[in-house]
Amino acid sequence: MSVIKKVTCHVVSAPIERPFTSSRGWLYKTRGSCIVEIETQDGTVGWGECYGPSQVARSFIDTQFAPRIIGRDAFDVEVIWEDLYNRIKDYGAKGMAIAAMSGIDIALWDIIGKTCGKPVHKLIGGAFRDTVTAYATGLYFIDMDRLIEEAVEEALEYKHGGFSAIKMKIGLGSPKLDLARVEAVRKAIGDDIRLMVDANHCFTVPAAIRLGRELEKLDVEWFEEPISPEDLDGYVQVTQALDMAVAGGENEYTRWGFRDIVSRKAMDIIQPDICAAGGFSECRKIAALATAHGVECVPHAWGSVIGVAATLHFIAALPDQPPSFRPMPPLFEFEQCENPFRDQLAKEPIVLLNGSVPVPTKPGLGIEIDRSILKKYAV
Numbered sequence: 001m002s003v004i005k006k007v008t009c010h011v012v013s014a015p016i017e018r019p020f021t022s023s024r025g026w027l028y029k030t031r032g033s034c035i036v037e038i039e040t041q042d043g044t045v046g047w048g049e050c051y052g053p054s055q056v057a058r059s060f061i062d063t064q065f066a067p068r069i070i071g072r073d074a075f076d077v078e079v080i081w082e083d084l085y086n087r088i089k090d091y092g093a094k095g096m097a098i099a100a101m102s103g104i105d106i107a108l109w110d111i112i113g114k115t116c117g118k119p120v121h122k123l124i125g126g127a128f129r130d131t132v133t134a135y136a137t138g139l140y141f142i143d144m145d146r147l148i149e150e151a152v153e154e155a156l157e158y159k160h161g162g163f164s165a166i167k168m169k170i171g172l173g174s175p176k177l178d179l180a181r182v183e184a185v186r187k188a189i190g191d192d193i194r195l196m197v198d199a200n201h202c203f204t205v206p207a208a209i210r211l212g213r214e215l216e217k218l219d220v221e222w223f224e225e226p227i228s229p230e231d232l233d234g235y236v237q238v239t240q241a242l243d244m245a246v247a248g249g250e251n252e253y254t255r256w257g258f259r260d261i262v263s264r265k266a267m268d269i270i271q272p273d274i275c276a277a278g279g280f281s282e283c284r285k286i287a288a289l290a291t292a293h294g295v296e297c298v299p300h301a302w303g304s305v306i307g308v309a310a311t312l313h314f315i316a317a318l319p320d321q322p323p324s325f326r327p328m329p330p331l332f333e334f335e336q337c338e339n340p341f342r343d344q345l346a347k348e349p350i351v352l353l354n355g356s357v358p359v360p361t362k363p364g365l366g367i368e369i370d371r372s373i374l375k376k377y378a379v
């Protein structure tokens with residue numbers, strides 16, 4: 001038995017030097033997270049992370065979830081998941097309640113791994129690959145007077161830094177400007193770098209289809225969140241209209257949320273976030289659903305090194321989609337905006353090596369947390 005003794009939420013926030021925005025319109029001036037620490041009676045500590053507003057995640061955990069899991073066996077991770085979900089689903093079958101559960105689930109898998117002396121990917125079926133090809137997420141909007149120039153400069157930095165794939169933000173209120181910006185980036189990085197775009201759901205269906213047809217000419221690999229996530233019929237329309245892949249789902253939750261997307265083939269690629277959609281336990285089920293419907297699963301990632309490590313273990317255990325002589329395995333989203341919790345929270349940071357990121361091999365998530373960073377940025 002690994003009896004759960006204590007659950008602690010560390011809410012952290014750090015100011016950043018160069019605030020940025022996407023089509024969502026709000027300005028990112030800080031990076032933060034709700035980091036979940038779970039300790040067992042034998043002194044094992046597991047770490048998890050919750051996506052989204054961190055104080056809300058802490059409130060769900062402190063008031064609803066922590067009291068229910070104290071005294072239980074960490075190895076009963078899926079029993080605990082079902083219990084917490086059934087506790088909360090009348091009020092929060094989607095959104096922050098599930099993000100809070102995700103942090104707990106990840107921490108429990110970390111404990112199980114540390115107790116067994118095995119990395120998490122070994123516990124969820126084993127690694128199909130030791131390294132995961134990464135794509136750089138960046139090219140947000142920073143200097144409104146240099147939107148095209150700054151995008152080109154940043155894309156070239158990623159190319160020269162070893163990335164073979166880059167995802168850029170679009171949604172500047174003018175499809176012409178979006179197109180000019182993507183064109184400039186494509187021209188600068190050349191044809192050998194894979195390029196994706198992310199609209200953060202700012203377009204209507206006809207605008208998305210029209211822009212998508214132009215983006216296809218620039219060999220854009222996927223169009224992420226072209227339209228609002230609530231409009232599943234609209235996603236079916238956009239996905240059927242375009243040859244390029246349509247991606248989405250970073251704001252969807254649990255197997256029930258993803259069931260309707262994949263069964264209707266509303267997207268070619270779903271992007272559940274481990275720290276939001278339900279942790280390892282639930283994202284494994286979501287990935288299985290996707291496979292059964294011929295939909296790719298390429299997880300979303302936007303967080304600290306804990307979310308990064310969890311995502312790497314999860315991707316390592318995803319089969320090639322589909323298996324072949326020279327498969328095109330799922331990519332890892334390596335977000336590159338300023339974030340001390342990604343770069344400094346682990347004593348050994350997770351870094352890019354020849355365009356890929358090695359899957360951690362030490363027990364559990366395979367990272368060691370530097371508590372001084374939690375202290376320094378505590379809210």
Ligand SMILES: [Mg+2]
Nearest residue numbers: 198224225250
């Ligand atoms: Mg996105």
